[in-house]
Amino acid sequence: MLPFRVLLVAYLCLPAFAATPSWIAVNKAGDGFVLSDSGKLFVPWGFNYFRDERVRLLEDYWNDEGPEGWAKAERDFRSMKRLGANVIRLHLQFAKFMDAPGKPNQTNLARLKKVIDLAEDLGLYLDITGLGTYRASDVPSWYRDTKEKEHWAAQAQFWEAIAQLCANRPSVFAYNILNEPLTSSSKRKSGEWAHPNLMDGYHYVEYINLDPAGRKAPEIALAWLRQMTQAIRKYDQRHLITVGLIWVENSRPELWSGFPPDQVAREVDFLAVHVYPEKGKINVALDSLRRYRVGKPILIEETFPMKCSPAEYSDFVQASRGIASGWLAHYWSLTPEELVGTTDIVNGLLLDSLRLFQSLNPNH
Secondary structure (H helix, E strand, O other), rough: OOOOHHHHHHHHOOOOOOOOOOOEEEOOOOEEEEEEEOOOOOOEEEEEEEEOOOOOEEHHHOOOOOOHHHHHHHHHHHHHOOOOOOOOEEEHHHHEEEOOOOEEEEHHHHHHHHHHHHHHHHOOOEEEEEEEEOOHHHHHHHHHOOHHHHHHHHHHHHHHHHHHOOOOOOOEEEEEEEEOEEEEOOOOOOOOEEEOOOOOOOOEEEEEEOOOOOHHHHHHHHHHHHHHHHHOOOOOOOOEEEEEEEOOOOHHHHHHOOOHHHHHHHHHOOOEEEEOOOOOHHHHHHHHHHHHOOOEEEOEEEOOOOOOOHHHHHHHHHHHHHHOOOOEOOOOOOHHHHHHHOOOOHHHHHHHHHHHHHHHHHOO
16 A cells, blocks of 8 residues: 555645536526536636637647647646636637548547546636638638538538537537628628638638528528537537627627527527627627527627727626626737737737736636
8 A cells, every 4th residue: 555645645636627527507597607516606717719829720739749739738728727717718620620521530539639638637618619711721622612501511520520529528618619600691602601801811700601592591590500509419418509609890790690699599508709899889898798688698708808998898897797607818828927018919908808817707
């Protein structure tokens, strides 16, 4: 038998989540999240993590750079944990996980499993967002050039593969079917699934149809959501499901996108809203956010002081606490200590965001 001192040291070195983490569920009131084993309140507070300080996507370095690339990802997870995060949102590109119709990429599935293991060790949960086509050069022609029926079928196969991998992993907080999908009200050219607008060279918005074919926008959105959720539920009956809802300035994004909250809510477990408040328009952002109160929890899945002052951003986050049940900011592989003294405007905003994130943490 090992000496008591050795056993004690071994115990103290165990990871934070050595025990199986609790599953996350929607509370009975339908307006927040709880730990399913205890019923204790769970407030998602974390980061979107999909690119680094060099604007490279996560999948560029978690495999391609060997041990150094993985060490970078692991270091970032530990930094986000130290900053107070309990949820990390991953963005997975479709083409990195599907080599061909019906043929998942086993290398990246294994890497995702390793990320889940890491999250579990650190006491973190994952918001797994799928179907990304952020970089046009990564999108294979066999997927880009498909018609709607085949396109949706390929997307469903992606989610079947992810659900099979994650079904029994409670450290997965939720599946986000797609980041900021749109329905198209007019006929688009073959292969034009990505919205033409770019940010840092990436397409973050994607159409789910190329031809309305006489259908109304919500009809298209609901049919697509049902097919994706059925693909997930084929293998996973427990994890929460949502979809990333786009934020558009000076309009009603909940209608413009074709994903009206009161109809979308019936197909998902919570609403994931992306909110970037504007200078002098914090009340406008809050009023828009209130329109998503339709009987399901609201997660502000993306937020950042991109177009407002740090003080206004702080006011928005605090004022939204009566509406939302969780908040996810952004992390780009740079800690506050590394950002101090930056002369880059965007990095300055990131520093402000991280500092506010630490000071406003509702879990402290």
